[in-house]
Amino acid sequence: MSNSRLNASAKNQGRVFTIPGQVVSLVVLVTPLLVALYMSFTDWSPTRSSLSGASFLGLENYQELLIYDNRFLQAVGRTALLAVICLSLEFVFGLALATLFLRTFRGQRFLFSAFLSPMMVLPVVVGYTFWMLFQSNGPVNQVLALIGVTSVEWFRDSSLAFLAVVVTEVWHWTPLFFLILLSGLNAVPENPIRAAVILGASPRQVFWKVVFPALRPVIIVAFVIRAMEVIKIFDEVFLLTRGGPGSATETISLYIYKLAFNDFQLAYGAAAAFLVLAGSLLMVHLLMIPVRDQLLDNRG
């Protein structure tokens, strides 16, 4: 990487380039995070005391969260379930759509843009739009009535509300899988495919034996990126269900938000956040081991 003619002193001078960005990140991001980390070991709450007057609890908040806080543990489980369901559906739909786009047809460019458009819609707008679609007198129920299913109350029933969140999320982000998988499919070398076809492989065999292995790193990248986002999911759910009914659709982010900004338990909320961060870092790290060289080496 470094075998250029730039010598060592140039390298040192060049370090200056990264300083402004580092300073901004340090002041604006790292400092608050360190404050929050300290806070997560205390019982601080803005309604009770100043930060210095809070008593130090050590790991008590973390212990409480991991052992006794059922609402937190349920939110974690629910977010994981949401992630598994949404990502599987997005992968299947995205792959199906990408395969269609390997064919050639009229209006392909236009349709490509059209299929990407959901990704460009603001999450709050997606939440608001699907909230309208799932109203009891909304278009979804009108269509369901055509096949004899009447008066579905999407936001009053726990499983239906969860389903509404899944539908919303799948609509919003299937295009990302489509985009990533299509660029992956287009990059699969043609010669092995031709060879396999000449040797008499069936389309199914060509896909599983030739295309799929070449596509694997791309699939992992897509899953990692989406998993990171789905763990944080907030805007759509907040506008769609506010976590309800009860806590049927309360994800990790919604729980932390309610802790911090409705109940003002900032210290406890910070502890929950650091647990989530630790968990997602571990998960992403494990998932990315097979593809990290690809991500690191930007030369492609």
Place this chain on the structure above:
Amino acid sequence: MLNRPLSLWQIPLLLVALALVLFPIFWLVMTAIKPPIDWNASPAIWIPSEPTLINFRTLFDPAAIRAYGVGGVSQAATKAVVGSIVASVSATFLAVALGLVSAIGLSRYSRTNWSTPLVILSGRMFPPAAIAVPFVIIFSLTSLMDTYPGLVAIYTAVTLPFSTWMLKSFVDDLPREMEEAAMLDGKSRIMAHLTVTVPLIKGGLFSTTMLVFILNWSEYMFAQVLSNTELATIPVQLAKYVTATAGTLYGVQAALAVLAMIPLILGGFFIQGHLARGLTFGAIKK
């Protein structure tokens, strides 16, 4: 890969998929042009018989809707629109400018190891609700709550890792020899980068700017927890419908949503070629 036309059974499949993808957007746009009487009609009205622009006018002149017998409960969106533009544009400018400098530094003068992308990615993994907690505390101590500088600072810091990493992937694509030649010609290091590197990554710079803008423009939670009376952005204004006591102004909200969406759909269209790279942090090139 293998260029073949669609099979017969694939055509209806594609059309159904297209309908499903476009329907929510269609519904939103239709709601935005419905007169109040159609907003929440039972059964729902798909295409208004008398389309109107009253919802868009009401955004900037809340009294306009009174002509339709609605009690004028809406709040003008002018402030939110201006606020969104101010916050997104300044934060995007700062994040891209700082990111460009860092990207050149990282690409040309540093060794990046495996921890670099992980550090950058971890910034994107932390739930915003959690980052918001320390911000609220620090900002109340420094009286940055409910101010644009405060919001711009957060947006800049949150999108900086993203813009740095994306721009780095474009700088990495350039051969170093071009900059080195300019330096041998007697140009200073900074001038060499300004006159050689930057013009060569124009396209990448534009795409990065657009993507950072999309992130800032869409952001909801930070703006929500920081804003009180001074600060307003479009997503915050949009979310207010949930708490509106006087009933929901479907059409007016939809009009605001459509306005918010237009720049992103257009922008997304222009940068389609770089979308995969941007959204995968450079892991996928095309």
